[in-house]
Amino acid sequence: MKFVMKLVSGAVLVAASTMAGAEKLEVIPEQYQVCTVCHGTMLRGNSSTKAPAIAGLQSWYVSKQLTSFKKEWRGKHPQDVPGTEMYPVAAGMSEKEISAAAKFVASLPVPTSTSATVTGDVEAGEKLYSACKACHGGKADGNKLLGAPSLAIQNDWYLKQQLINYRDGIRGSHPEDSKGASMAQAAKGLSGEHDIDNIVAYISTL
């Protein structure tokens, strides 16, 4: 601390625990600090960089997605600009690094509040969600066996974009990506004009 006090002129150094109002911050290991540039403080998501909240996502899912990017199942479609931004980060990771990163991401606390940006008919969304329950669960907390992630923690703008991507063949269309394909199949049913907004509005209430 002494060293810091010398470096920092004027401003008073206070213990992190005295932080008023703010959610608790944890030290991010150096190799994952780059993730926070896009995914935000404590990986809670940033709508401006279009990098979603990933803190607290299941490690098996994070691992699968980083692998999907690495294998170019995700992040190579010319219409998927946010995906192309994530792609080179995962492409440079080894399998070992991917599983360590997945563990780290999963260990972070789930963000407590996300603000709503998508508006829709929650009741209509609830009806549509019955087609999703079997895989994602009634509380949208995911199912490891089926490879379906938790949706409840996710930013609504990101859920919306992913549903559009699955529906339009931008995600889940690689022949080797069987899990992606099962989800892409499910998204085909969301063909009504407001279906996606409605279902996302409902998921946000969970």
Add this chain to the structure above:
Amino acid sequence: MKNLSRRKLLLLMASIGGTTAVYNTAYALGLVAAPAQGAPLNLKPATGNKKKVLILGGGIAGLCCAYELEKAGYECTILDASHRVGGRNLTLRSGDLIDELGRPNYCKFDKDPNLYFNTGPARIPGHHRRLLGYCKTLGVPLHVRANESRLAYCHDTNAFGGKPICIGQIISDTRGFMSELVEKGVKAGAFDKELSKEDIERLSGFSKMYGDLADTGIYQGTERAGSKRDRMLEHVETNDVLDFKEMLQSETWRSAVMASEPYDWAAPVMEPIGGMDQVVEGFKRAIKSPILLKAQVQSVQTTDSGVKISFQHEGQIKTLEADYCFNNIPAHLMNGIDNNLPSEYAQALGSIGRGHLFKIAFQMKKRFWEDEGIYGGISYTNQKVRQLWYPSHDINTEKGVMLGAYSWVDSEAMEIEAMDLEDRLSMAAAAGDKIHKNYSSYIEAGASVMWARMNHMMGCSARLPEGKEDEVLAILGKPVGRHFMIGDQVSRHSGWQEGALASAHNALAHFSNLVTELNA
């Protein structure tokens, strides 16, 4: 005003209102460019014990605030997430880290002080009084950079048979065609209502001279556009006139003709000798306040009496309290950082989009452009690289670093951002081959800087939400408690260091008012 000459009016104003009145009148008359300062500020000296200031981000605006506040006796600390300060003011030299997200790489230019590349800002027009003032005060020597060369090229794959045409010819032919149209108008009596017979004669005389028309009023080419023969010993044989319709259909034609017309590109433009980052070095020499690098701000909390800032540094989360903070963090990154800013303010930050400017540079083993009579200036093309820039410094030396791509077309930039480093360079090399013979054979090293993909920056320049620019700037241009937003993003001149400095001066003016209020 008919009978009062401008000079007489100014003298009259001086006798009534002093020099400020003269200055403002001159401004209103359009005689001087803008009423901006060319000198650093003079803040009131700090008093009492409310002197602690945190500066989040050491971009040009952050460095300017530190410099000004420190001079007035405030105790500043600069926190920057990057391994360097300067932000978008980045000059590349041999061995420098190009900190692209997911694709970090190093600059492979030869180790030679003359082989450098300004990846962000590269030109300073004479209008930018604040920046030029700081260059003078901080001892940053400048020289002129040619922003235009008549011997550089206009190239369009869809026009002129895809052949590069000298910009001098493009400009001469454009003037010829426009003048011919004026002549046609004169003959058809188009100006008979507005102008007297004498004035029409003057207009006709001017347009014949402007376009170098034949006595018939027809444009048949001009020696200004170039000659097919060496004109020193033989008569000029003018180049063939371009096809006017083809010109109209070419988008590159317009860029080439307009190159020096926009306000910020008014020739001549300046550049610091040795690289644009000499501005950053100048500030660094003058600033004594501590600068913490690799100190990434994670939380910004305003309190009743100041601010509480948390950041990660040297493997620890540290929290600092201060009386004031000047926030230079790009708005689109701030949107992902914990904060308790009022929702209106946070929403304004979140509404600012990312720009996708990028540049590609090549170290060339031979300054081949000089063999074509090009010494500085810019060639324009409709290919995705859009521009080629030639250095104005170190003319006639062996090697040179030139710009091989610089685009403002977001959609094309995003395509190139998605490419691997090597693919970007191959794309740019192939585009250059269409403009200069053997272009790619001269390439020794290349570098691409895609600003939307650079660590801790992820964009240039700020895209204010369309139709809501005024609203957003009105919100972010004012402080929230003791927190001030700065950076070119909160100016009307995003993408220019002068905008960053203006934002800093605006924040410091609000700061001064606040301090005066608090002390009252």
